[in-house]
Amino acid sequence: MRVCVLCRRKTVVMPVGGGIVANTYGLAAGLLFRGIRLVQCPTSFLNAHDAAASSQKQAINHTGYKNIVGLYHVPTMALIDTSFYETLGVTELKAGLGELTKNAALFGGQHYELIKKTTMTKGVALSGDDLVEATYIGLGAKDMLLAIDPKEKHLALLFEYGHTVGHALELTQGVRTSHGEGVTIGMLAASYISNKMGIMGDADREAHDALVLALDPQIEIPKRDITEEVLDKVMHDNKRGYLPEREGFCPFILNQRIGEMHAPNKFYLEYVPVPLVREAIIYVVDRMRRAMAAGGLAKAAESESAMSRASTQEKELDLVIGKTAAHVNAFRPAQPIHLAASNLAKAA
Ligand SMILES: NC(=O)c1ccc[n+]([C@@H]2O[C@H](COP(=O)([O-])OP(=O)(O)OC[C@H]3O[C@@H](n4cnc5c(N)ncnc54)[C@H](O)[C@@H]3O)[C@@H](O)[C@H]2O)c1
Ligand SMILES: [Zn+2]
Incomplete structure (x- = not known):
C-alpha cells in the first residue's frame, strides 16, 4: 500500500x-x-x-x-x-561460475574454453579481467537464445539445464547451497539420468562431470533422508506443463555430450521415469555428502579413484595368484608327494 x-x-x-x-x-x-x-x-x-x-x-x-x-x-x-x-565472497563467485559451467555443457565452444581456462585451470582465483570476460561471455549466451525466445518458452528453456534437481535442493529444508552451485549439482543428477537412459555415453559423462568437479560446488545437507522432499520439489518443477502430463514421468532437460543437447522436441524436454529421478537424487545427495566429508568433490573423486585403483591392483594380483594357482594345479600329480624330512634326507 x-x-x-x-x-x-x-x-x-x-x-x-x-x-x-x-x-x-x-x-x-x-x-x-x-x-x-x-x-x-x-x-x-x-x-x-x-x-x-x-x-x-x-x-x-x-x-x-x-x-x-x-x-x-x-x-x-x-x-x-x-x-x-x-x-x-567465494560462494558468490562460485554461484556465478556455476551458471557459466552449465553454459559450457549446453553450448561448448567459447563457453567450454572459458571454463577450461578458469575453474579447470585455477579454481576461483580469477583476475578482474577474467571476470569481465566471463561476464561478457555469459551475457552473450543469454542474448543468443533470448533473441529467438525472449520469454524462455521453448529454445531458451535450455537455460534451465541442471535447475530441476538444483532448485529442488536449494528449497529443501536444511539444505544450504548457492543457486549457481545447486545448478551444477543438478547437472550431476541430469548426467546420471542421461547416462542411465543411454543418451550420454560413459566418456561423455566423465567429461561433463569434470566441469562440475572443477567448480567444486559446496552444499550443506541435513542428516535426515531428504529423498522424498527433493522429489516432491522436482515434481512441482516449473518445466511441467510444456509437454502433456504423463503419469509416473517427470520432464527433464538432458545433455548428450558437451555442446550437444538431447532434443526430443522443441522444448528439449525428455520424459524421465520417476523411479530413475529418485535414484538420481539418492545418487547425487550421497555423492555430495561424501564429497563434503572428504573436503570437496575433487578430493572425494581423487580418493575414490585411488581406492578403485587399489582394488583394481588387488584384482590384478588375485588374477596373477589365481593364474599361478591354476598353473600349479594343472601340473599337480594325481597322488600328492610328501616331501617328508626323511625323503629329503634320502634324496640328498
Ligand atoms: N530471472 C532470471 O532469469 C534469473 C536467472 C538466474 C538466477 N535468478 C535468481 O537469482 C538468484 C541468485 O542470484 P545471486 O546469486 O545474486 O543471489 P543473491 O541475490 O542471494 O545474492 C547472493 C549474496 O550476495 C550478496 N551480494 C550481492 N552483491 C554483493 C556484492 N557486490 N558484494 C558482497 N555481497 C554481495 C547478497 O546480499 C547475498 O547475500 C536466485 O534466486 C535465482 O533464482 C534469476
Ligand atoms: Zn539459474
Missing part, C-alpha cells in the same frame, strides 16, 4: 544487488501501474551475467516452491559495473 503512495507511473525502480533483489523489485516494477520502468543494477556476478541484465523473468518463491509467483517485465536498462564483484 505504502509503495502505491510513493510511486507514480513515471517512477523508475532500480534494484541494486543480487538476483533475489533484482527479481523481487523486478516483479514489483512489473505489477505497479501494470508496469513501470525498471533499471537493473546487478552487484553480484551471477545477477550481472545471468539474471538482471538479460532476463525478462521476474519472480519470487512461494509456499516452498521456486519462482511460482511472477511475470515478464523487460528492464529499460541495465548498468553493469564489475568493480562491484570486489566484495564478493
